[in-house]
Amino acid sequence: MTNVFAPAWLTDHNSYRVVARAEALALPKTADELIAVLQESVGERTVLLGHGCNVILSRNHYDASVRFVSTKGLDTAVVLADGLVKAAAGTRLRGVCRAAAQAGLSGLERLWDIPGSVGGAAFMNAGAYGASFYDVVASVEVFFPGTGEVTTLTREQCRPAYRLTAFQGTDAVILGVTLRLSPADPAAILREMGRIGKLRRSKLPYNLPSAGSVFRRPEGAPPVGQIMEEAGLKGFTIGGAQISPRHAGIIVNAGGATGADILAVVEEMRQAARERYGVELVLEQVVL
Incomplete structure (x- = not known):
């Protein structure tokens, strides 16, 4: 593989469809190529995106000090x-x-x-x-x-x-x-x-980009979606990030959401759980 890492948009590499630019993205096609990319990157900050279905891109630009590796094009035997x-x-x-x-x-x-x-x-x-x-x-x-x-x-x-x-x-x-x-x-x-x-x-918001459940199931409290409904946060929006009107345990990109928008909504959800049930919600998604 030559020129393994190259500048690229990450929009199609995260399920929230947040618009973000990376200066270093690799797209290995085989397991051997994946291993070679990772060996080359030892000592560097390397993020294995997988298919990008459980991540929150917190920035709109990542310089070359952060190396992204997507497996979307990897062989699928x-x-x-x-x-x-x-x-x-x-x-x-x-x-x-x-x-x-x-x-x-x-x-x-x-x-x-x-x-x-x-x-x-x-x-x-x-x-x-x-x-x-x-x-x-x-x-x-x-x-x-x-x-x-x-x-x-x-x-x-x-x-x-x-x-x-x-x-x-x-x-x-x-x-x-x-x-x-x-x-x-x-x-x-x-x-x-x-x-x-x-x-x-019938229950989940397949009509808008999301990364599924935002938090792990809390102990000693109702499901996250129920807590948000009780707090009146169903449909709550900051920027383009919205607590889904269909399932209040999920944040969706209702249009032009940034990572900062999503994280701001995350904090509102955490605060609601603290105030109503005294529980600290644990993020299931990975913040990059």
């Missing part, structure tokens, strides 16, 4: 055999769900229609409707840029918890996952995926 699904990190989670269903493999139905990549799901332990990604993870292939080591970790070594894994706060980069699924009737799997898809679209 999916291999199915003997109840196992092997998927590269850049593969869309939706694509893996669909491939598993067509092969008559059950276990991913409740994760259907969650946006983003397999790597992102493994990093954050994505989940919905009582199911989590690590419910079906057998192992995760990981690269450590600092040492150059590529290794395979068991599910237990990944230490999954609610929206948490051992990878957060480290330089570990997920290259791929192996999932262990159960045989089932493909038609029944597809029916359940259809039900989940309709449920999600």
